[in-house]
Amino acid sequence: MTLETPPPLPPVVLDHPLIQHKLTHLRRKETSTAGFRRLVRELSLLMCYEATRNLPLEPVEITTPLETMQGEQLAGPDVCFISILRAGNGLLDGMLDLVPFAPVGHIGLYRDPDSLEAVEYYLKLPTQIASRRCIVVDPMLATGHSAAAALTRLKEKGAKRLLFVCLLSTPEGIACLQKAHPDVPILTCSIDRGLDEHGYIRPGLGDAGDRLFSTR
Numbered sequence: 001m002t003l004e005t006p007p008p009l010p011p012v013v014l015d016h017p018l019i020q021h022k023l024t025h026l027r028r029k030e031t032s033t034a035g036f037r038r039l040v041r042e043l044s045l046l047m048c049y050e051a052t053r054n055l056p057l058e059p060v061e062i063t064t065p066l067e068t069m070q071g072e073q074l075a076g077p078d079v080c081f082i083s084i085l086r087a088g089n090g091l092l093d094g095m096l097d098l099v100p101f102a103p104v105g106h107i108g109l110y111r112d113p114d115s116l117e118a119v120e121y122y123l124k125l126p127t128q129i130a131s132r133r134c135i136v137v138d139p140m141l142a143t144g145h146s147a148a149a150a151l152t153r154l155k156e157k158g159a160k161r162l163l164f165v166c167l168l169s170t171p172e173g174i175a176c177l178q179k180a181h182p183d184v185p186i187l188t189c190s191i192d193r194g195l196d197e198h199g200y201i202r203p204g205l206g207d208a209g210d211r212l213f214s215t216r
């Protein structure tokens with residue numbers, strides 16, 4: 001690291017009691033597909049509340065039933081969400097409930113089961129990506145390869161202001177992502193113990209995509 005490169009910010013763990021309560025039920029193996037989907041939607045709504053904490057506001061004059069006043073509104077539609085397919089899509093519904101006007105980009109990545117490297121198969125981004133705040137969502141930060149590859153690709157396309165939001169992370173995944181992208185803050189609901197020999201998060205919640213879409 002050079003003198004000019006500031007050290008990465010420590011990851012922010014979202015320790016709100018509602019988040020931790022819902023996360024515990026999400027992890028349970030007996031949670032049904034319907035329950036899993038409902039919990040991910042609720043969790044993503046709560047995560048979005050935290051992820052949008054620093055969005056800029058601008059003044060706006062409005063009239064209440066009684067008088068005119070100066071209120072505040074979000075300054076311009078500059079935020080967008082980027083979902084890392086496929087499991088990232090599970091986090092979109094709750095986020096879009098709160099920010100329904102936000103454009104959404106998709107990057108398709110799967111983990112090669114042997115090398116655990118990320119393989120890209122799809123990319124479609126909103127216009128003017130360079131001037132937007134990009135909230136990148138994926139439930140799982142395991143080795144960190146998928147998130148790091150997604151952020152690299154977004155930067156290649158011009159994105160400059162990025163934030164990565166996930167449900168579960170590992171110390172290994174955080175280290176990988178911070179090494180590749182020290183400028184990108186990480187928001188997570190939990191830093192789990194680590195990875196097993198197959199690259200799964202332990203204790204984790206299993207395969208997020210399979211549980212969301214009831215595959216396998």
Ligand SMILES: O=P(O)(O)OC[C@H]1O[C@H](OP(=O)(O)OP(=O)(O)O)[C@H](O)[C@@H]1O
Binds near residue numbers: 116138139144
């Ligand atoms: O940090 P990593 O080791 O890269 O692992 C995390 C990735 O693994 C999962 O996706 P997966 O490859 O299973 O694809 P899917 O979403 O289509 O199930 C998850 O949604 C992340 O994208």
Ligand SMILES: O=c1cc[nH]c(=O)[nH]1
Binds near residue numbers: 142207209
């Ligand atoms: O534990 C893990 C690791 C990667 N992807 C998942 O869905 N789960």
Ligand SMILES: [Mg+2]
Binds near residue numbers: 087207208209210
């Ligand atoms: Mg998967």
